[in-house]
Each structure stands twice: as C-alpha cells, then as structure tokens.
Amino acid sequence: MGLIIWLIVIQIAVILHEGAHYLVARMQGAKVSAFSVGMGPIIAKFKAAGTEWRLSALPIGGYVLIDDLGPESLEGQSKSRLTPWGKIAVLFAGPLSNWLLAILLMAGIFSSQGVPQTDYSKAEIHRVLPGSAAEKDGIKEGDLLVAIDGKPLPEQETVDGEPRMGYMKLQDAIRSKEPNTLTFQRGNTTYDVKLSFEWKAGARYGVEYSPKQNVKPVPNYFAALGEAWNQSIKIVPQALQSFAKGITQTFTAPLSPSSEVAGPVASAQAAGALAREGGLWGVLTFATLVNMSLAIFNLIPIPGLDGGRILLVVIQLLMRRPLQPAHEAMINFTGFVFLMVFMMLVFLGDIIRVIP
Template sequence: MGLIIWLLVIQIAVILHEGAHYLAARMQGAKVSAFSVGMGPIIARFKRGETEFRLSALPIGGYVLIDDLGPESLEGQKKARLTPLGKILVLFAGPLSNWVLAILLMAGIFASQGVPQTDYTRASIRRVLPDSAAEKDGVKAGDILIAIDGKPLPEQEIVDGQPRMGYLKLQDAIRSKEPNTLIFLRGNEKINVKLSFEWKPGARYGVEYGPKQNVKPVANYFAALGEAWNQSIKIVPQALQSFAKGITQTFTAPLAPSSEVAGPVASAQAAGAMAREGGIWGVLTFATLVNMSLAIFNLIPIPGLDGGRILLVLIQLLLRRPLQPAQEAMINFTGFVFLMVFMFLVFLGDIARVIP
C-alpha cells in the first residue's frame, strides 16, 4: 500500500512539474519536442503539433524536451525563441507549480483539521514500553511533562554551542546520576514521578516521546491559505539546512541511516504509515511534503537541477555572452552525474535501513 501511494504521489507531482515547464515554454512560442510520463523505454506515443507525447515504462518520473533550453539555443541563432528571462520563467515554472499545490493541499488540511502547532516546552509521552523502568515509575502514555525538579522546560537552550529544544531535557533527566522528579500533566491533574532509573550505555528507560502538538482551528479556507503560506515560508530555511546536511551525510557516510534524506524505500514506508494513521488526511499530508520538497530541492543551484540551470542563465546575463555549447553541456553533465551518484547512495542507505 505504501509503495502504491508513494508512486501515485510522486508521479502526480512530477507530471505537474513537467507540465508547468511545458506550458511556460509553449506560451512563449518555444518548441517542445517531447513530453514523457514515466522514464525508460517508450511503450506508447502520439504527436500533437510539434510535440510527441510519450508513455514510458517506468512510473518514476517524467521529462520534457524543450529545444530552446538546449546549449545550441544560446549561440544567438534566430531559431531560439526564448529570451534569458523567458528561460528563467520556464525553469522556475516547474518548482512553482509544486509549491502552489503544496500550499493548496496544506490549506485544505488546515481548514479541515486545524493548524498543528508544536509546543517545545512540553514533552508528550507517546508510548511506554511494557515492563520498563518507566512503567514501574508510573509513567503512562498521554502524560505531558511540564517541569523537572520544579523548573519549567525552556522553549530552547544552547547545548555545546548548538540550539536544542526544551522538551529534550527529559533525556538529560533520564541520564542524570542525580535523583530527579518529573512533573506531568495527566488530564487536569499534576503527577510527580521520582526517577528510579540508573542509566548506563545501552540501557533504556522505556518511553517514546516528542514535543507536544496543539491544534489551532481556522475560520475558513481563506484563513487556512494564509496559515499555509506562512508555514511554507518558515519551511524553506529548515529544508535547505536539512538538504545540505543530508547531502553531506550521504557522501561522508553513505550506508549510515540519515534522518535528513529518504529514498524510495523509506519514503514508501512513510507514505504507508501516514496513510494508516491519518487516512486520506495522512495521504494529503504526505503529498504536501513531497511537493514542497520537490519545489525547494529543484531550486538548489546544482547543475542539472532547475536552480542550477537558472544560475547558468544569470551568469550568462552577467557575462553578456552565452557559454559555449560544450561548456554548458559539460556543466550540466557534471551535475547530472553528481545527482545520479547521490540518488544511488541514498538508495543504498535505504537498503541499509531495512537489512539488519
């Protein structure tokens, strides 16, 4: 089930992305030689106007071939119908379409389910393992940690020069050699729990926890759109930092599981889990994450991605001359090789996750 959901969501996102490139090019009169749904061997095709529409065997993506975006269109030839600004608009249209869809989906989720808000000053106990030290101490799933030894949890603190959210102080208390008292909210009642756990490497207290999640209702879909827009802006720096960290981890420790990037296996598992837990809203949430990630990732200025190709156009504008076709082809080929190696390493990391 997870694999089917993942394939459908990915394929719809890619068709939308490539379709936006196609429409932006055609609206400017540029020639589009081919539009393929899927990758690999072509199993069906038909031609309409100058464009050959293809259905390819592998349902894991798609592509458009826009003649005026190729290196040969940068030599000042009369047949090139896209200006530098036109090329940027064509390249930007793909990520923009995924961004817009992500915002619309997010707004629908917010209008129906409310706006999720994370409270990092509370630690929510999601699960207590049977026969664990936590169960013996009386901790229960649903308890909300609000203080340790009478001190409220901070929103954020600096640990070893890095910011850390306050709910993670529960980990400090569990590992502390000093006796600590945890203060929980259980419904409307305050519960004091004295830790009896003596931590040592490899030992587990027996709780799964995270920051408390609140929900803020919204009045209507238009109010939800505003919330979705604000959330999408906040996501950008976090996503860029996550991508940068994920790329670094992938190349420095390719077989080590990474929390920053996920390949097809981990993504399919996540899609299945979100569908089981949230039903249709879980699927829509997964689709929102996929489209937002696709939009942001494609705008990273790496050769071969839309962002990298936009950067090449801007460089040529600054130089006031086009790059040589061989130069541009080599730059894009280098970026393509980098992306293929990156995707392969991510796939290996995925395999390492599921094989002990």
C-alpha cells in the first residue's frame, strides 16, 4: 500500500512540476520537443501541438524537453525564443507549482484538522517502560513535565552557543548527579517526583517523550491558507539545513542511512504509516511533504537542478554574455552525475536500513 501511495503522489507531483515548465515555455512561444510521463524506454507516444507526448516504462518521474533552454540555443544559428528572464521564469515555474500545491493541501488539512502547534516548554510522556524506574516513580503515559525544581521549562535556551528546546531539560535532569524534583501535570492536577535515578552509560530511566503537541482550530479555509503560508515560510530554513546535513552525511558516511534524507524505501514506508494512522488526511499530509520537499530541493543551486540552472542564467546576465555551450553542458552534466551518485547512495542506504 505504501509503495502504491508513494508512486501516485510522486508521479502527480512530477507531472505538475514538468507541466508548469511546459506551460510557461509555451506561453513565451518556445519550442517543446517532448513531454514524458515516466522515465526509461518509451512504450507509447503521439504528437500534438508541436510536442511529442510520451508514456515511458518506469512510472517514476518524467521530463520535458524545452529546446530553447539547451546550451545550444545560446550560440546556435537560430536565436532563442526565450530571454534570460524568460528562462528563469520557465525554470522557476516547476518548483513554484509544487510549492503552491503544498500550500493548498496544507490549508485543506488545517481547515479540517486544525493547525498543529508545538509547545517546547512541556515534555509529553508517550510511553513508560514496564518495570522501569519511571514506572516506580508513578509516571504514566500522557503526563506533562512542566517544571524542574520549581522552575518552568523554557520554550528555548542557548547551550554552548546553540539553541536548545526546553523540553530536552528532562534528559539533563535524568542524567544529573544532583537530586531533582520533576513537576508533572496529569489532567487538572499536578504532582512532584523526587528523582533518585542514578544514571550511567547504558542505563534507562524508562520514558519516551516529545514536546507537547497542540491543535489550533481555524474558522475557515481562507484563514487556513494564511496559516499554511506562514508554515511554508518557516519550513524553508529547516528543510535547507536538513538537505545540507543529509548530503554531507551521505557522502562522508556512504551506505549509512541518513537521518535527514529519505530514499524511496523509507518514503514508501512513511506513506504507508501516514495512510494507516490518518487515512485520507495522512495521505494528503504525505503529498504536502513531497511537494514542499520537491519545491525546495529543486531550487538548491546545484547544477542539473532548476536552482543550478537559474544560477547559470543569472551568471550570464551579470557577465552580459552567454557561457560557451560546451562549458554549460559540462557544468550541467557534472551536476547530473553528482545527483545520480547521491540518489544511488541514498537508495542503498535505504536498503541497508530495512535489512534485518
């Protein structure tokens, strides 16, 4: 089930992405040689509106061939129909389409399910291990840690120059050699636990926890759109940081599963889990994540991605002359090889992750 959901969501996202490239190019009179749904060998095709429409064998991804985006159009015998700004518009249209779809989907989820909000000043207990020190202390699933030694947990603090969320102070208390008093909230009552747990390497207090999750209702879809827009802006720096960390992990520790980047196996598992837990809303949540990730990732200025190709156009604008076709082709090819190696390593890491 997860694999089917993953394939459908990915395919819709890619068709939308490539379709946006196609539409913006055609609006400017550019020639589009081919539009393929899927990759690999062509199993069916027909020609219409000057474009060869293809159905390819592998139902993963797709592509559009826009003649005037190729490096040969810069110094070829025929003048490109696309200006530099026109090329930027074509390249930007793909990620923008995924971004807008993600916002629309997110707004639909928010208007129906409410806006999830994280309260980092409270640690919510999700599980207490049987026979553990936490169980002996009377801690139960659903309890909220609200204070340590009478001091409320902060939303955020700075530790060694790095920002750190307040709920993580529970870990500090558990590992502390000094006795601490934990204040928990259970329903409308509070109770204190005098922590006498002696931590050492490998020891476990016996709780699984995370920051408190709240849900903020919204009155209508338009209000949800505003919330979705705000959330999409907040996601960008976090996503870029995750991509950068994931790429670094992938190349510095090859074949080790990355905690920041998921390949097709992990993504299919996530799609299945979201569908089981949330039904249709879980699937829409997965589609939102895929489209947002596709939009942000494609705008990273790596040659071969839309962001990298936009950067090349900007460089040519600043230089006031086009790059040599062979140079531009080599830059894009190098980026393509980098991406293929990266994707292969992520996929192999995925396989290793699921091997018992």
